[in-house]
Amino acid sequence: MLVFRMHGIGKGRALLLAALCTIGLMVSADAETLEFDGQVEAVHQADVYSRAEGIVAEVLVAQGDSVDAGTVLARLQQDVPKLKVAVSEARLARANALLEQAHGRLARIQRLTTSGTASDVALTEAKTDLVLAEAAQRAKSAELSLARTSLDDTVIRAPIAGFVEDPRVRVGALLEFSSGDPPIFQIVNLDPVQIVYEVPYKIRLRQMKESGASTADEFLQTVRLQVMTTDGELLARGLVPTATAVWVEPDTGTIRVWATLENSAGVLRPGMRVRVLSEVIKSGSATQ
Incomplete structure (x- = not known):
């Protein structure tokens, strides 16, 4: 098993990619595993604005509160x-x-x-x-x-279920329409989350060819992922990527890939770094 570590998130990846492409890839008879740096992102997240203008009369939630869809977050004077x-x-x-x-x-x-x-x-x-x-x-x-x-509209409600993040409103504040203002609340749902990592597109093209897949969606069904914390604790095994970007990052030559992961305990949080091990399943054996 041949293991490469690729940094898929952040700047300064071009030199690492160039070094990998210069070395080339040796495929063993069993499997080739690629390891990437990944990041946790929210699948469902909503910015909350007020459609009404007026003075804030009540703020009913605080940072970190869990809310259901439709929960009243704040009220304006009526x-x-x-x-x-x-x-x-x-x-x-x-x-x-x-x-x-x-x-x-x-x-x-x-x-x-x-x-x-x-x-x-x-x-x-x-x-x-x-x-x-x-x-x-x-x-x-x-x-x-x-x-x-x-x-x-003077009653501001949560559009989705989740946790209140970064409230920016207080009693007595005047809310006005402005496209440049930040949202007054963010609601972040932690279950599920998605794991995001980046693959050198040069490697992706080779993987697709070796897997025999004719489309990107077909190829994704052959990929199996393991997700671990940066300390090596296993979080998930056998994940199948759910989507891939349609463009390649021009500075790095990489393409973004997403995989959805259940997170009912809320342990994984957006922005958290993880390690992603990727293998391609082909003809009953693990090959890359």
Whole structure:
């Protein structure tokens, strides 16, 4: 078994890659194992912003708190949004009354037209009034929906389950729309996580050829990984990579590879360094 150690994360990899390519690769009859430096990343992570502008009234979570999707993280002051909802409800009630009145007037005009006591002009006017009343009612209904949405937006909720990271909001702060501002919360889910490492693309092409795989996805199914801590403690065995980047890093000639790993105990944390041992399975034997 021939073992190479490749540093797949960080700068300064070009010299190491060049040295490896200069040496060449010797494949044994059993297996060739490549070892890479990897890093843990979150699979599910969400940046939380406020869609409403206003003064923060409550902050209900702190750094490291575990939250479910939909958990209230913070609330803004609601006095103005509530008034806007009340005004919109009153306007919609008036529009509904006018619409009902327009329906009744048209019905009366139609009866009078049938008996010959109302003109066609009056009938046309009644139909037009009904159309206008219906349009006004729809507009007021939409206005109320918008006001209620604005009120709902004053309650900031977690979009996913996970842990609160780097809260940047406090009671009394003014939240404003700004694309340049950082998120007010980050929610990080620790299960599962993904292991990220980088493989010299020159080696990847050779591996694909030797495995007989015709596509990158087909090739990934032949790869088996072991993941260890930097101290050598085994974390997982037999992992199959789940995805690979579509581009090659121009400075290093490497391509990024991801593998998903269950982490129900939450031991693995984003940013953590790990060691990744990679072998390719071919025709029932481990070869690289």
